[in-house]
């Protein structure tokens with residue numbers, strides 16, 4: 575599996591690259607790797623590190639315990655999430671048939687969600703996303719022509735048909751590699767890997783996501799993540 579962890583975390587504010595920031599004293603990336611390694615089906619984790627931080631990330635992984643069955647390797651990332659995932663895929667060994675892609679920025683995804691994604695791929699889906707219904711009404715807008723101008727609402731998609739998509743996303747290896755080799759998207763067009771597979775015309779299926787698989791993006795998300803960890807500790811001594 576591939577964990578893109580090369581982002582700076584601009585929306586989180588100044589500080590270390592997001593994946594290296596601590597949650598309850600442990601780097602977010604370590605939480606994310608452990609969340610993946612909790613699945614017995616995950617045998618290799620390729621971590622895509624900030625391009626200037628691969629050695630530090632390797633050191634971190636060496637210093638934190640993972641299950642013995644889990645191997646890991648670290649490769650430097652690119653300027654965009656899409657590039658980083660591509661670099662991670664290139665580091666996978668021959669013979670891989672199922673691949674997961676999981677954001678380091680989703681450190682608390684429960685193992686049941688990981689296993690549900692893997693099972694759906696093994697049952698024959700070529701691309702699988704965990705997703706939740708959307709709580710807010712979502713508007714499509716026309717971007718403002720110049721800063722300060724109001725955005726114009728152009729549509730209100732039917733909320734019951736919308737899903738907020740999480741990771742890990744699971745794929746048939748050949749399909750995902752083909753998508754990364756042939757679909758060149760930029761900006762908002764490439765916000766997730768399943769979207770690239772959709773552009774190939776291949777089907778993408780949804781399995782239930784989980785509230786605790788939220789993405790740590792803004793400062794308030796750090797507060798929520800610490801609260802989830804505190805609740806886990808209180809519930810089961812995690």
Ligand SMILES: Nc1ccn([C@@H]2O[C@H](COP(=O)(O)OP(=O)(O)OP(=O)(O)O)[C@@H](O)[C@H]2O)c(=O)n1
Pocket residue numbers: 577578579580581582583584585586592593622651652653654655656658659676677678679680789790791
């Ligand atoms: N060049 C990049 C950009 C993002 N990511 C990874 O993609 C995941 C999802 O990205 P996001 O949460 O948007 O992280 P950042 O890009 O770091 O956030 P921001 O946009 O606030 O800078 C993260 O695990 C992030 O490390 C990556 O590997 N390489």
Ligand SMILES: C[C@](O)(CO)[C@H](O)COP(=O)(O)O
Pocket residue numbers: 655677738739740741765766767789
């Ligand atoms: C892949 C993702 O987490 C699915 O919701 C999301 O699209 C990542 O987006 P970002 O722009 O990297 O925050």
